[in-house]
């Protein structure tokens with residue numbers, strides 16, 4: 177029988193927002209002993225930018241009563257965040273339960289950063305992620321999860337919405353899926369249809385509806401393309417108390433997007449962020465060793481969120497060329513880190529934002545080039561492999577190499593290795609099915625004249 181995990185989440189309302197949340201978790205058949213932690217806290221992710229919330233009143237117990245524990249850092253399954261295990265002083269018997277209170281994050285002075293997985297309140301409510309709100313069992317097995325909101329300390333009409341569902345949710349999933357989920361709770365406002373919703377807590381100064389309505393048909397088209405007819409997607413909005421905002425953090429079927437409380441909102445830019453994050457639902461390569469899969473997960477997301485709305489007829493040549501010059505031109509060709517190897521980038525990417533953007537542009541261009549090679553050789557398309565994998569079944573670099581070897585031979589594998597190593601890519605002569613003009617430029621980068629490219633619409 178599978179282990180079971182019951183989660184009760186009780187938010188408390190005060191002064192027009194959520195002032196803290198009490199969590200109670202009860203696990204059946206979850207193994208824990210002085211050598212196996214009962215649960216874990218994930219902390220200091222993304223180079224310390226994303227902490228676990230401050231908490232109080234942490235208690236654990238089982239059928240025999242209270243459990244004393246010691247806390248110890250253990251190896252994290254993800255190199256991008258630290259993991260602290262809570263080890264009981266004796267073997268656990270029967271139902272293991274633990275409870276604690278978590279407080280919304282108080283942002284450090286001068287803070288202005290995404291990612292948005294942290295636990296933050298704003299007028300109207302609070303939002304965050306699974307990893308940075310839940311103390312999660314240390315098991316790789318699937319769990320039967322039952323998650324319920326206790327809204328007895330919230331105003332009538334409050335909603336509690338997780339990326340995987342609203343209200344009480346029963347779902348079999350792994351701890352990682354629960355961890356990488358997003359949620360919002362409070363007096364939630366919404367623009368939604370059957371499959372896509374935008375959820376926000378404070379009324380922003382821009383109009384959400386026209387942007388959401390532009391997204392509805394594109395999401396529908398992507399669902400069909402990736403053979404995922406039941407997909408539902410949720411956009412959670414967060415109001416940032418700093419000026420530079422408009423970032424986004426994704427999980428499967430949802431993302432959290434920020435806007436600044438000080439205005440300066442750019443609807444076109446936000447629309448682009450939204451399509452990118454929405455498209456994250458599908459292409460996926462394992463990135464547990466951060467850097468190994470980023471070029472693919474981000475690059476393929478860029479590729480499909482630009483290409484599909486274009487070929488589907490939702491966005492025109494002018495719009496798409498602008499995107500290409502932003503996503504390939506600016507993020508790759510004009511990027512001072514354009515020749516930095518993929519595995520070097522994670523070491524500096526949270527300090528150097530342009531380094532962080534490099535794999536997006538590099539991956540996008542590399543995938544578009546590979547697609548052009550495949551089509552020219554009559555060997556299908558990258559779509560063939562991308563659709564075989566996903567968040568449930570992540571692709572690994574080895575799968576990609578096997579695909580290249582089978583369809584295009586060893587030379588394509590060598591080109592892949594060169595891309596990983598940071599060798600400058602040139603656009604394939606048949607890139608994007610020859611629908612756009614590719615123009616060669618010379619630009620100045622790192623104090624040198626170097627080769628660059630941009631795209632134009634065909635006359």
Ligand SMILES: [Zn+2]
Nearest residue numbers: 452456474477
């Ligand atoms: Zn992304």
